Amino acid sequence: xxxxxxxxxxxxxxxxxxxxxxxxxxxxxxxxxxxxxxxxxxxxxxxxxxxxxxxxxxxxxxxxxxxxxxxxxxxxxxxxxxxxxxxxxxxxxxxxxxxxxxxxxxxxx
Amino acid sequence: xxxxxxxxxxxxxxxxxxxxxxxxxxxxxxxxxxxxxxxxxxxxxxxxxxxxxxxxxxxxxxxxxxxxxxxxxxxxxxxxxxxxxxxxxxxxxxxxxxxxxxxxxxxxxxxxxxxxxxxxx
Numbered sequence: 001x002x003x004x005x006x007x008x009x010x011x012x013x014x015x016x017x018x019x020x021x022x023x024x025x026x027x028x029x030x031x032x033x034x035x036x037x038x039x040x041x042x043x044x045x046x047x048x049x050x051x052x053x054x055x056x057x058x059x060x061x062x063x064x065x066x067x068x069x070x071x072x073x074x075x076x077x078x079x080x081x082x083x084x085x086x087x088x089x090x091x092x093x094x095x096x097x098x099x100x101x102x103x104x105x106x107x108x109x
Numbered sequence: 110x111x112x113x114x115x116x117x118x119x120x121x122x123x124x125x126x127x128x129x130x131x132x133x134x135x136x137x138x139x140x141x142x143x144x145x146x147x148x149x150x151x152x153x154x155x156x157x158x159x160x161x162x163x164x165x166x167x168x169x170x171x172x173x174x175x176x177x178x179x180x181x182x183x184x185x186x187x188x189x190x191x192x193x194x195x196x197x198x199x200x201x202x203x204x205x206x207x208x209x210x211x212x213x214x215x216x217x218x219x220x221x222x223x224x225x226x227x228x229x230x
Contacts, residue, residue: 033216035154042203042223043154048216086154090215096167098144098156098207098215 004032004087004101011107012077020072022087022101030089032070034063037084037103046085047072074106082108111136113204113221121198121228127191130181131204131221138162138180142207143187144217145178147200155200159207160187194228201225 004024012018022032031050035043045054047063062073070089074081085104091097117129131143145157158168160178168176177190191198202224205217 029213031214033214035217042220043217044220045216045218048218049210049214052214054218088154088156088216095170097169098159100146100154100156103153 004089004099006085006087006101006104008102009105009107011109012074013109014079015076017073017075018077018106020074020085020104020106022070022072023068024089024099024101025068026089026092026099027065027068027070029092031065032063032087032089034070034072035086035088036081037086038082043086077106077108079108082106111206111219113206113219115202115204115221115224117224117226119225119227121194121226122230123195123228124193127189127194127198127202127226127228129189129202129204129224129226130186131188132186133206134185138184138187142209143178143180144205144207145189146203146205146217147198148203148223149197149200157189157191157202196228199226199228 006022033048034046036046037043046057051063060075064071087101091099112134114132121127139162142159142161144159158178160166175192180187204221206219209215
């Protein structure tokens with residue numbers, strides 16, 4: 001399958017924990033990567049692999065995968081975490097294609 | 110610090126060819142894939158295609174008939190050519206470096222700032 005499905009919008013109270021999910025058959029073969037995009041900015045990598053954070057990404061961000069679902073969890077959400085989040089993985093068709101989820105808009109209340 | 114910078118016309122007429130260049134600084138173009146990704150206004154990300162450091166290419170099937178990605182002779186730039194554009198190709202176009210680890214982890218670790226291309230007469 002070449003599709004990754006995300007909830008369009010999620011909200012979280014300041015300081016609480018939120019999980020953003022991404023579903024797709026390709027996630028049974030490949031890890032998801034996650035990108036944070038703030039208005040007017042390019043996407044930025046926040047998570048990849050099993051639970052790998054690039055340098056500079058706060059440790060309140062964590063990742064996990066179970067079956068065909070990948071999750072990005074923010075523990076103790078901050079106002080600066082309000083953004084659009086996109087998941088990505090390689091397509092499992094064997095054709096070396098890349099696919100993005102539709103994105104989740106995270107609102108921190 | 111690796112930096113990517115897109116350049117090219119911000120306005121293209123319908124039926125013409127969109128051409129963009131991504132300049133890479135602070136690192137080698139070897140050992141990675143070099144990708145183009147676009148985002149129509151108010152919408153999500155769409156992967157267009159990549160060229161690897163070996164020169165092999167792969168494209169989104171929905172765009173494959175119109176897309177060509179190439180690496181410049183200086184090996185510090187790669188380019189996107191999209192033919193027969195329509196208003197539906199209006200988007201912010203990003204270049205990004207792709208990495209792979211263990212053949213299970215694929216990700217884009219560096220991105221350009223993006224450039225808006227509008228298709229209009």
